[in-house]
Amino acid sequence: MDFSPPKVTLVIDKMTKTRELVEKSGYFALQVPNLDQLQMTFDVGTQSKVFTPDKLDKANVDLFRIDGHDSPLVAGCSAWLICQVIPEPHNQQTYDLFIGEVVGAWADTRVFKDGHWEFEKADPKWRSLHYVAGGHFYTIGEPAVVETRRRVIAMSGSNDLRLP
Amino acid sequence: MDFSPPKVTLVIDKMTKTRELVEKSGYFALQVPNLDQLQMTFDVGTQSKVFTPDKLDKANVDLFRIDGHDSPLVAGCSAWLICQVIPEPHNQQTYDLFIGEVVGAWADTRVFKDGHWEFEKADPKWRSLHYVAGGHFYTIGEPAVVETRRRVIAMSGSNDLRLP
Numbered sequence: 001m002d003f004s005p006p007k008v009t010l011v012i013d014k015m016t017k018t019r020e021l022v023e024k025s026g027y028f029a030l031q032v033p034n035l036d037q038l039q040m041t042f043d044v045g046t047q048s049k050v051f052t053p054d055k056l057d058k059a060n061v062d063l064f065r066i067d068g069h070d071s072p073l074v075a076g077c078s079a080w081l082i083c084q085v086i087p088e089p090h091n092q093q094t095y096d097l098f099i100g101e102v103v104g105a106w107a108d109t110r111v112f113k114d115g116h117w118e119f120e121k122a123d124p125k126w127r128s129l130h131y132v133a134g135g136h137f138y139t140i141g142e143p144a145v146v147e148t149r150r151r152v153i154a155m156s157g158s159n160d161l162r163l164p
Numbered sequence: 165m166d167f168s169p170p171k172v173t174l175v176i177d178k179m180t181k182t183r184e185l186v187e188k189s190g191y192f193a194l195q196v197p198n199l200d201q202l203q204m205t206f207d208v209g210t211q212s213k214v215f216t217p218d219k220l221d222k223a224n225v226d227l228f229r230i231d232g233h234d235s236p237l238v239a240g241c242s243a244w245l246i247c248q249v250i251p252e253p254h255n256q257q258t259y260d261l262f263i264g265e266v267v268g269a270w271a272d273t274r275v276f277k278d279g280h281w282e283f284e285k286a287d288p289k290w291r292s293l294h295y296v297a298g299g300h301f302y303t304i305g306e307p308a309v310v311e312t313r314r315r316v317i318a319m320s321g322s323n324d325l326r327l328p
Contacts, residue, residue: 001175001261009173009261011165035308042310091255097165097173099259117296127305132281141291141305144199146206 006102008083013096017049023092025070026085028100031077034111035139036125042135069104078126079107119143170266172247177260181213187256189234190249192264195241198275199303200289206299233268242290243271283307 001007008030012019022028033041043059052058062075066082073080083100091097111118111126119127120143127139165171172194176183186192197205207223216222226239230246237244247264255261275282275290283291284307291303 001173001259007259009165038308039310088255091252095165095171095263097263099261116300117302119302129308130304135310136280137308137310138281138283139305139308140294141303144202144293144301144303146203146299146301 001099006105007086008081008100008102010083010098010100011096012098015048015050019096022085022098026087027069027071027103028083028085028098029071029073030081030083031074032079033074033129034076034078034125035127035129037074037076038129038137041129041131041137045131066104066106077108078111078128079105081105165263170269171250172245172264172266174247174262174264175260176262179212179214183260186249186262190251191233191235191267192247192249192262193235193237194245194247195238196243197238197293198240198242198289199291199293201238201240202293202301205293205295205301209295230268230270241272242275242292243269245269 001009010028010030012022012028018028040059040061044055044061047055047059049055056063063072064075065072066080069082071082073082081102082104084103086099086101088097088099091099108126111122117140119140124139129137129139131137165173174192174194176186176192182192204223204225208219208225211219211223213219220227227236228239229236230244233246235246237246245266246268248267250263250265252261252263255263272290275286281304283304288303293301293303295301
């Protein structure tokens with residue numbers, strides 16, 4: 001939601017175990033799952049730790065931590081943001097809406113280099129997942145680049161993805 | 165951010181003309197631009213109506229309205245949401261953050277049918293645009309589908325997009 005300092009928003013339902021963990025710790029992590037993690041991403045997102053306390057094990061989630069941070073992160077993701085909650089009780093209660101300031105950011109250099117995503121150069125299993133509903137996701141697609149001088153200069157990747 | 169009633173969040177910088185228009189009218193529209201609108205999307209997003217009052221004409225934006233709603237919409241997009249601002253002055257001032265309740269939703273049936281996106285069946289020019297930075301976008305990619313019974317059942321589209 002903001003660049004300086006970087007901030008993000010997040011909605012977490014009161015019914016989730018995640019909500020309790022975020023409120024207790026004052027931190028949350030945002031992570032970018034990829035095609036290689038399709039089933040895991042679905043399983044983690046559709047089961048609750050309230051009813052399935054071992055849901056992370058069942059979904060084969062491998063956690064790791066980064067020095068200086070307590071938040072557990074999911075191995076195999078493409079990128080991770082650790083965020084500190086900016087307490088806004090009204091938003092949290094009324095809208096389940098949390099605002100966080102990014103206090104740490106990392107990415108896998110096999111798909112993110114020099115500050116940029118490189119999905120088109122990486123193995124397709126690194127394509128990020130974007131959930132729709134009912135077990136249906138889309139992966140991220142091909143790049144499209146414009147020149148600031150108002151002309152299309154490049155459309156790499158699939159031959160299908162050209163301007164008509 | 166919520167399903168019932170559907171609500172969304174949006175960040176609008178105080179420097180923008182859009183901010184003034186949203187605060188005056190109490191409404192905003194969210195629209196899904198596609199590959200066919202690449203240059204227009206970039207031009208509209210990187211110029212300000214404050215300094216370029218005719219930016220919409222310059223970017224060849226064709227506006228239309230839907231009966232019963234005052235918000236102008238951009239022709240050629242894939243989908244449109246008209247949202248009514250839920251006044252939250254603290255969020256708006258401190259974070260430039262607006263919360264809106266969706267009061268109208270429409271989509272082009274050439275790419276959205278029976279409540280679902282059908283990017284894989286439509287002409288590639290309908291692929292949605294996802295901005296990164298510096299004139300670089302990604303289009304949406306291929307579908308990835310999981311079964312609730314924990315098995316991958318289908319990965320249509322490009323042969324590249326299969327689980328390893």
